[in-house]
Amino acid sequence: MDKKGSTNERIFLLTALLTPIALYIFNFGFGLWSTHDNWAKMGSALGGIYSAIFAFLAYRLLATQKELLHNQVETQHNQFVVSRTLDSVNNALQAIARYIEENPNILREINSIGAKQFDGFLKAHQVLFFNFNTIQSGLIGLRSGYIGTSYEVYIYQIENESSAILGRNEYLKLVQMFNQVVYLKKPL
Structure with a gap:
C-alpha cells in the first residue's frame, strides 16, 4: 500500500475511534461521575459503538490477510x-x-x-x-x-x-x- 493510502486509513481509523467519545462528551459532558449508574450508561453506550467498530476492523484485517495469503499462494x-x-x-x-x-x-x-x-x-x-x-x-x-x-x-x-x-x-x-x-x- 502506498504512503498516502496508509495515511488516509490512519486518519479514518483515528476519526472512527475518537468520534464516539467526542459525541458522548458533547451530549452528556465530561467528568468523573459519582454514581455507578452514570458510569454504566457511558460504558454501555461506548461499548455498543466500539464493539461494532472493532468487529469491522477485525473483518477488514481478516479480509486483508486472506488476500495476502491468496497472493502468496x-x-x-x-x-x-x-x-x-x-x-x-x-x-x-x-x-x-x-x-x-x-x-x-x-x-x-x-x-x-x-x-x-x-x-x-x-x-x-x-x-x-x-x-x-x-x-x-x-x-x-x-x-x-x-x-x-x-x-x-x-x-x-x-x-x-x-x-x-x-x-x-x-x-x-x-x-x-x-x-x-x-x-x-x-x-x-
Whole structure:
C-alpha cells in the first residue's frame, strides 16, 4: 500500500475511534461521575459503538490477510510451475546438445530438409523430436499464462538458449516445422 493510502486509513481509523467519545462528551459532558449508574450508561453506550467498530476492523484485517495469503499462494504456485518448466527445458537442452555432439551433421540436415521431409526427419531423430517437443511445450505453457508478468523473461531465456545450442536459423526452422507438423497437424 502506498504512503498516502496508509495515511488516509490512519486518519479514518483515528476519526472512527475518537468520534464516539467526542459525541458522548458533547451530549452528556465530561467528568468523573459519582454514581455507578452514570458510569454504566457511558460504558454501555461506548461499548455498543466500539464493539461494532472493532468487529469491522477485525473483518477488514481478516479480509486483508486472506488476500495476502491468496497472493502468496499464487506466487508460490507460479514459481513452482516456472521452476519445473525450466528444469524440464534445461534437461531437454542438455540432451539436444549431447545429440548434436553425437550427430555432428544434424544441423546441416535441419537446414537442408524441406517441409515434406520433416515428418520423416522427426521419426528418424526421435531424441531430437522428444526433447524439442519438451522445449516447445514448455514455451507454450509459459506463453499461455505468463506473458506480461515478471516470468516472461524466462520465455526469452529459453528461446535464446535453444538458439545458442541449435543455431538461430536451425531453431527457427524447427519451430516452424513443429508448429505445422506437430501442433497444427497440417500435412505438408
